[in-house]
């Protein structure tokens with residue numbers, strides 16, 4: 001009686017049922033992989049059979065060796081040698097399957113081999129029933145959709161094909177669709193078709209759907225293509241339209257079936273192509289010189305561009321900057337004399353440049369300290385630190 005059951009026992013029987021349920025669904029899910037494992041085992045068996053064919057025997061040409069060889073050929077020793085090498089030691093599935101069915105291998109080896117030489121068929125399909133013949137699937141090895149001769153009519157893969165698992169439905173190859181893989185997907189047309197055979201080919205790149213291979217066979221054009229007056233699909237020139245599809249600082253580049261927008265040159269405000277000679281107008285800081293937008297050199301204008309004392313003008317593309325002249329540094333927006341040693345680039349007579357030290361303004365104690373520190377570094381190298389330097393953090 002259940003009520004008299006020990007609670008531990010009920011728990012135990014409960015978990016056994018759960019375990020069995022789990023194993024049942026697990027087994028169903030694993031039917032495909034069980035067949036693959038079995039397939040590998042029989043392949044390795046055949047390899048082992050070949051490998052052991054001449055093992056341990058030299059030429060095999062003496063009568064004694066002949067006798068001995070024919071004895072070994074069908075011996076249990078040879079079977080054991082083959083069985084030993086069927087699985088990788090790490091493959092749990094494989095080792096379990098071989099262990100579980102060792103007797104079956106013996107039966108086949110000693111009694112069935114001659115009549116049923118195909119081990120895969122005898123063992124995987126008929127004996128332990130994890131595989132099915134090609135073109136069939138599932139527990140009862142039913143024919144795949146499209147028939148076992150040409151599953152999916154040669155245009156797809158049958159789910160569970162050759163195993164006791166799967167549902168026999170087709171996953172069609174590219175270009176095919178439908179339950180039977182006889183229909184063509186969009187962008188493809190049927191070259192040949194009857195109830196059992198179908199060949200689909202790709203449409204011209206301009207067609208969305210078509211009845212043949214050229215751009216005149218399109219039913220509908222792809223996006224970016226339109227029908228001309230001969231009913232052929234031709235490229236739409238998006239850039240020739242009244243309103244450009246690109247931004248103001250871009251130009252439009254047409255391509256087959258598409259277009260792209262490219263950034264204008266920095267010298268332009270609006271453009272019709274790449275480069276500073278394709279500008280609609282010149283950007284600020286540039287001026288038109290014979291059709292090309294060219295940088296304005298603000299520093300060589302008659303009006304000085306930098307107005308503060310001790311400032312120098314440096315020209316850049318599209319603008320200019322004002323920096324303090326050498327020997328001066330910026331402080332609160334003004335150029336003041338540098339407190340330490342500075343170096344100015346001086347032109348030598350040969351035209352090359354040379355750095356020449358400029359002495360500091362020594363009238364303030366702060367400047368003096370900085371001067372000493374720089375002098376120390378000058379004498380002891382740039383990485384040396386000034387001893388007991390009150391300015392060092």
Ligand SMILES: *[C@@H]1O[C@H](CO)[C@@H](O)[C@H](O)[C@H]1NC(C)=O
Nearest residue numbers: 192193194195196197198199
């Ligand atoms: C279908 O077409 C294929 C290929 O052209 C041909 O081999 C086959 O006999 C045809 N079958 C039928 C039923 O017409």
Ligand SMILES: *[C@@H]1O[C@H](CO)[C@@H](O)[C@H](O)[C@H]1NC(C)=O
Nearest residue numbers: 336337360361362363364367
């Ligand atoms: C040195 O600095 C002092 C105070 O900062 C300043 O008054 C003086 O004009 C400067 N001397 C020179 C030569 O620039």
Ligand SMILES: [Ca+2]
Nearest residue numbers: 236255257258
């Ligand atoms: Ca286009």
Ligand SMILES: [Ca+2]
Nearest residue numbers: 296316318319
């Ligand atoms: Ca400039």
